[in-house]
Amino acid sequence: MSEKRTVYLDNNATTMVDPEVVKAMLPYFTEYYGNASSMHDLAIEPARAVAEARHKIAEYVGAEYDSEIIFTSCATESDSTAIYSAIECNPEKREIITTPVEHPAILRVLDHLEEDRGYKITKLHVDSKGRLDLDEYKKALNSNVALVTCMWANNETGNIYPVTEMAHLAHEQGIMFHSDGVQAMGKVDMDLKSTDIDMLSFSGHKLHAPKGIGVFYLKRSCRFRPFLRGGHQESGRRAGTENVPYIVGLGKACELSGQHVGYMRSEIKRLRDRLEQGILAKVPDCFVTGDPDNRSANTSNIAFQFVEGEGILLKLNEYGICASSGSACTSGSLDPSHVMKAMGIPFTAAHGTIRFSLSRFTTEADIDYTVEKVPEIIAELRSFSPYWRKDGSGGSESFDPNYGQGKGAEFKK
Amino acid sequence: MWNYSDKVKDHFFHPRNAKVLEDANGVGDVGSISCGDALRLMIKVDPKTNIITDAGFQTFGCGSAIASSSALTEMIKGKTVDEALKITNKDIADYLDGLPPQKMHCSVMGREALHAAVANYRGESWEESHEESPLICKCFGVDEAKIVQNIRANSLKTVEDVTNYTKAGGACGGCREKIEKILDKFWKGGYEGRYVEDFVSRDRFEKAQAKNGKVSLSDHYVQHRDHPYWDKVEKVLDEMRPGLEQDGGNVELIDVADDKILIRLYGACLGCFMSEMTLSYVQAQVDKALGKHVPLELVEPDLNGTGEAN
Ligand code: FES
Numbered sequence: 001m002s003e004k005r006t007v008y009l010d011n012n013a014t015t016m017v018d019p020e021v022v023k024a025m026l027p028y029f030t031e032y033y034g035n036a037s038s039m040h041d042l043a044i045e046p047a048r049a050v051a052e053a054r055h056k057i058a059e060y061v062g063a064e065y066d067s068e069i070i071f072t073s074c075a076t077e078s079d080s081t082a083i084y085s086a087i088e089c090n091p092e093k094r095e096i097i098t099t100p101v102e103h104p105a106i107l108r109v110l111d112h113l114e115e116d117r118g119y120k121i122t123k124l125h126v127d128s129k130g131r132l133d134l135d136e137y138k139k140a141l142n143s144n145v146a147l148v149t150c151m152w153a154n155n156e157t158g159n160i161y162p163v164t165e166m167a168h169l170a171h172e173q174g175i176m177f178h179s180d181g182v183q184a185m186g187k188v189d190m191d192l193k194s195t196d197i198d199m200l201s202f203s204g205h206k207l208h209a210p211k212g213i214g215v216f217y218l219k220r221s222c223r224f225r226p227f228l229r230g231g232h233q234e235s236g237r238r239a240g241t242e243n244v245p246y247i248v249g250l251g252k253a254c255e256l257s258g259q260h261v262g263y264m265r266s267e268i269k270r271l272r273d274r275l276e277q278g279i280l281a282k283v284p285d286c287f288v289t290g291d292p293d294n295r296s297a298n299t300s301n302i303a304f305q306f307v308e309g310e311g312i313l314l315k316l317n318e319y320g321i322c323a324s325s326g327s328a329c330t331s332g333s334l335d336p337s338h339v340m341k342a343m344g345i346p347f348t349a350a351h352g353t354i355r356f357s358l359s360r361f362t363t364e365a366d367i368d369y370t371v372e373k374v375p376e377i378i379a380e381l382r383s384f385s386p387y388w389r390k391d392g393s394g395g396s397e398s399f400d401p402n403y404g405q406g407k408g409a410e411f412k413k
Numbered sequence: 414m415w416n417y418s419d420k421v422k423d424h425f426f427h428p429r430n431a432k433v434l435e436d437a438n439g440v441g442d443v444g445s446i447s448c449g450d451a452l453r454l455m456i457k458v459d460p461k462t463n464i465i466t467d468a469g470f471q472t473f474g475c476g477s478a479i480a481s482s483s484a485l486t487e488m489i490k491g492k493t494v495d496e497a498l499k500i501t502n503k504d505i506a507d508y509l510d511g512l513p514p515q516k517m518h519c520s521v522m523g524r525e526a527l528h529a530a531v532a533n534y535r536g537e538s539w540e541e542s543h544e545e546s547p548l549i550c551k552c553f554g555v556d557e558a559k560i561v562q563n564i565r566a567n568s569l570k571t572v573e574d575v576t577n578y579t580k581a582g583g584a585c586g587g588c589r590e591k592i593e594k595i596l597d598k599f600w601k602g603g604y605e606g607r608y609v610e611d612f613v614s615r616d617r618f619e620k621a622q623a624k625n626g627k628v629s630l631s632d633h634y635v636q637h638r639d640h641p642y643w644d645k646v647e648k649v650l651d652e653m654r655p656g657l658e659q660d661g662g663n664v665e666l667i668d669v670a671d672d673k674i675l676i677r678l679y680g681a682c683l684g685c686f687m688s689e690m691t692l693s694y695v696q697a698q699v700d701k702a703l704g705k706h707v708p709l710e711l712v713e714p715d716l717n718g719t720g721e722a723n
Contacts (some may be wrong), residue, residue, distance in 0.1 A: 146721040307449070310475035314425060317652070335529070349474070384431035384479075386442070386471035 004318040007366040009275075011206070011297060012155050012183060012357035013324055017249070018208040024252040025210075027243035035231060036242045046244045053251025059223050061181075061200065061217060062191030070216040070234045071247050075182045076105040078201030078216035079149075079362055081107050081227035081238070085118070085199075086147035088225040090176070093146035095120040097137070099161070099263040100342035101154050102128060107338070118146075129291040130159045130343045138169060152184035152200075156326055156339045156355055157290025158299025160188060167196035176222060180182035182206055186257035187264055187296040189331045204246065208359070209253035213246035232367040260360050268358050269297035271367050275356060276300045280372030283378050289345060289353060298359065301326075303345060304352040306387040312354055315377040322372055326353040348387055417476060418510035423594065424480035429487050431479075434469035440699075441529025443522055450474035450519060452482055454526035456489065458534050463493045484508045484522040494531055499522035500524065530687065549595070550588040558608040561590060564599050565608075567637040572596065578636060635668070636654040642703060644671040649698045650676070657691070663685075667712050674699060677712045 008016070026051060034042030036050050051066070058066040063123075070080045083096070083106070096110060100123045113119040122140050124132055132150075141148075148170045153160050167177040178199040182388055184190070185207050192200065200217035204210060216238065230239030276288060285305040304312065309325030316323055326337030340350035356370070382388040417425075433541060437455035444451030450473065457467040468486040472479045484505055489497040505520040506512045512520060546558035563569060563578045572592045576582040582589045598604065637643065643666070650664050657663055667675040678691065692709060700706045 191699070202449050306473065308478070311425070311479060312475045314422075351473075384428065384471050385473045386451055387473055 003012075007319075007321045007368070007369055008361065009356040009358060009366070010035065010322045010324050011359040012158075012355065013364075014205045015208045015210065015359050016361060017205075017210050018253060018256055020256065021209055021249045025245040025249040028248050036244055046191070046242070049248050049251075050242055050244060051311050052381050056251040057215060057254045058303050058411050060258045061215075062193055063217060063219055064193035065077040067235065068192075068217055068220055068236050070218055071242065071250075072214040072238055073212060073240075073243075074214040075180065075201045076214075076228070077384035078181055078214050079103070079178075080109055080202075082199040082201060083113075083147065083149065084227055085223075085225045086176045086178065087113070089223040090146040093144050094118070095122060095142070095144045095146065097122045097140055097145055097148045098123050099122065099126065099132060099150055101126055101156075101159075102149070102151055103155060103182070103337045106149055106151075106180060108261045126342050128343050128345075130154065130157050130289070130339070131291055131294075132161060133170075134165070135163065137166060141169060141175060143173065145170075145173075145175045147178060147337075147398045148196045149178040149180070151180040151182075153187060153296045154290070155182075155183045156337060156353075157301045157343075158183070158295035158297075160184070160294050160296060160358075163197060164195045167198070171196040183296060183299075185254075186261055187298065188259075192217060192219070204223045204250040204253055204399045207257045209250045210246055213243060215250070223348075239252070253349070263360055265297050267359060268362065269346065271362055271364060272298060272300050272356075272358055274364070275358075275367045275371060276302065278367070279374050282371070284377040286378070289340065294295065299355065299357045301353055301355045303349040304354065305349045307352045307378060307381040309352050309354060311381050312352065312377060315381070315413075316354075316373070319369075319373045319377075321373060323357075324355050327351045416513060417510075420484075420508070420510040421477060421480040421512065424483040424509065425476045428470075428479055428483040430467075430469045430483065431471070432469040432491075433471065434467060437467075437469070439530040439534030441526040441531070441533055443526045443529055444473075450522055452478065452522050452526045454482070454523075454530045455535065456527075456530045456683070458494060463495070465489050465492055465494065465497055474522075475516070475717065477512050478519040478522060480509055481512070481520045481523045482526075485527060489527065492532070495647060497527060498531060500527065525691075545700065547594045549591050550579075550584075552584035552588075553580040554583035555579050557595065560595055561599060561604050561608040562635045565604070568639055570596070570600075573592065635709050636666075637668055637670065639671045642674065645702045646674055646699055649695070649702045653695065653698065664691075674707055674709050675712050676709055 011197075021406075027129060028046065032045040032049065034040075034044075034046050036043055036046040050071075054066045054069045054071075057063075057069050059070075063069060071384040072081065087093075087096075096113065096119060098106060098110060098121065110119070110121045114121045124137055124140065148166065150161050150163055150166055161300075163177075163179045166284045169181070176198050177196060178195055178201070180203045181200045183206065185202050191348075193217050198219045199222060200215075203215040204215075218237070224237060226237050226239070231241070233239055233242055255264050279302060280286065280288070283304065286302050289301045289303050290299075309327030313323060313325050326340045336347065337352050337353065340353055345353070434455035434457055435496060437457050438459055438460075439456040442452070442455045452474065453471045456465050458464065459466050468490050470482040470486055472482045474482075485500070488505065490509055497499055502520040502524050505523050509520075514516045534651055546556040548554065548556050549560055559579055560575055560581055561577065567574070567578060569575050569578060572589050573595065575592050582592050647666055650666055654663065663678075665677045667677050669675070676695070692711070696709050699709060
């Protein structure tokens with residue numbers, strides 16, 4: 001048996017740590033293990049390395065000052081930091097504006113504020129391609145709003161949102177603006193100093209740094225309340241001993257990511273399009289979700305009608321192909337993807353959405369192999385789907401099951 | 414990634430009877446919007462013997478939905494319709510060497526499709542209640558309806574109470590915040606008219622019983638511990654337990670009503686030829702304690718495989 005091939009197309013979930021990043025980190029576990037905040041020689045190199053990483057990252061996102069970069073443990077922490085800071089700074093304002101397609105790190109926090117603390121949470125609408133209506137947004141802005149939070153790029157569809165424009169509109173009314181930038185890093189032009197974005201979150205593990213390190217960008221002019229209080233690290237804005245090796249790794253990863261933005265937009269986009277077109281040409285009844293004209297270059301989300309995503313993933317996995325799905329059954333929650341729901345994708349298609357997400361390590365051979373395997377997998381699963389008709393005209397008219405299983409079945413004469 | 418048994422994987426990658434049965438004389442279509450699964454089960458029954466001679470299925474669903482459908486068709490072939498109807502969700506899961514708790518609904522769907530197909534064969538119609546209730550406790554597979562009904566029937570006030578009655582919250586604790594919220598909402602009147610027990614539980618329980626002769630614990634949601642019989646029967650059972658445990662068995666009180674007492678036998682008691690004797694012995698003791706005859710009924714040890722059975 002030859003070794004099983006691995007084709008990793010799940011880079012929006014997490015990425016491989018770049019070997020150069022690992023190399024950069026290693027000395028800070030052993031040789032330079034000192035606490036960057038200490039008052040002796042062992043602190044010198046760690047402190048220097050942290051400062052250097054901070055500078056690289058500030059350049060990467062186009063921050064005006066290095067001190068606008070605050071290290072956190074993950075993007076989820078950065079998101080919570082932004083939300084709780086905004087409401088503490090604006091106690092009299094009782095509304096937050098967001099979108100229905102945010103990551104749970106935003107939505108669950110806002111649900112909590114709505115249910116338990118009486119906040120009004122306004123979720124803007126998205127159309128069938130996941131696009132916002134800026135007129136609706138403008139109308140929603142008002143003096144009671146403490147924060148607008150909108151992701152820069154969506155994890156499932158790759159859709160890019162007009163955050164620069166939205167931040168500007170928010171600022172005109174004195175409203176703070178936060179963006180979850182996790183999926184945008186290395187994929188969009190980012191020059192934060194020329195925008196009105198007050199706060200930005202992202203994490204290392206989506207850009208070939210390890211898991212467990214994140215960034216919270218805070219514009220110098222933006223008011224702030226810390227989420228974690230304690231030591232004086234990060235100028236008292238985020239207590240907790242600096243995670244020196246990971247900070248160094250993230251600095252290196254951002255440097256490399258910055259060098260690859262062009263490659264991402266040309267070569268990776270070409271591979272993504274090759275994958276997408278290859279599949280669309282060979283598989284009937286499937287379509288691309290999201291906004292094909294305005295999305296990150298590495299992401300393709302395809303809805304395969306009349307089959308369910310988990311089955312597809314299991315079969316892909318047999319071939320060593322790693323992807324992910326918006327289907328209910330792949331998450332513990334049993335809810336289908338809220339992103340697909342918000343876009344109004346019909347449920348027989350929403351459950352069959354598969355997300356392929358590439359990275360700079362993806363090769364043309366990976367793509368061709370995937371394009372070869374996907375059609376047979378879909379055909380096989382469709383062969384025993386009750387929604388699928390043999391003449392190729394998939395349709396559910398003939399199959400109308402009784403819904404509500406498990407909740408009080410009974411016979412009727 | 415779910416941790417599927419080899420049996421599940423085998424039935425997923427090589428489904429048995431994934432076909433359209435052209436000459437089926439019983440067809441059952443069921444599905445769930447919430448989890449996006451749907452299943453059509455087709456059976457061919459010999460009208461003379463009532464034996465299921467062939468079965469086929471089509472499934473739109475995840476790995477375990479497909480595997481459960483495949484397993485079910487294998488299990489029912491060669492059985493009479495009545496035998497097949499006795500198959501429980503847990504039997505299907507056992508056949509597959511277990512399913513992850515969050516995936517047990519996939520085997521529920523299989524069983525319901527079977528009931529629907531049999532109803533179709535017999536010329537009856539099959540209908541389900543449409544009240545969907547979200548799963549609250551993943552560890553024990555307890556849904557909102559069950560929690561609300563128990564709060565209502567027993568005036569439960571704390572999360573601990575809810576855990577005592579339903580098990581929800583008794584393992585990882587991840588659902589306790591949700592249970593707190595349900596309690597809060599309940600006592601603020603937020604469940605007025607919802608998950609009314611007579612509709613979902615007792616009514617369904619009796620119908621299932623009338624039809625199958627047996628009752629599954631999953632059909633039974635609420636314990637009426639305030640009923641005057643409860644404590645008396647508990648006392649009788651407590652006294653008998655040491656003896657039963659010696660033989661490797663046990664007995665549990667499930668519920669009481671004016672006209673019946675539901676108990677469940679465990680371990681060695683279950684299925685053993687002694688169980689009839691055990692039952693009549695318990696019956697005699699209970700009758701004595703209550704001063705009149707209230708029939709005992711056995712409940713199947715089946716809780717949708719929520720980790721509670723056995
Ligand atoms: S989910 Fe309820 S105890 Fe684990």
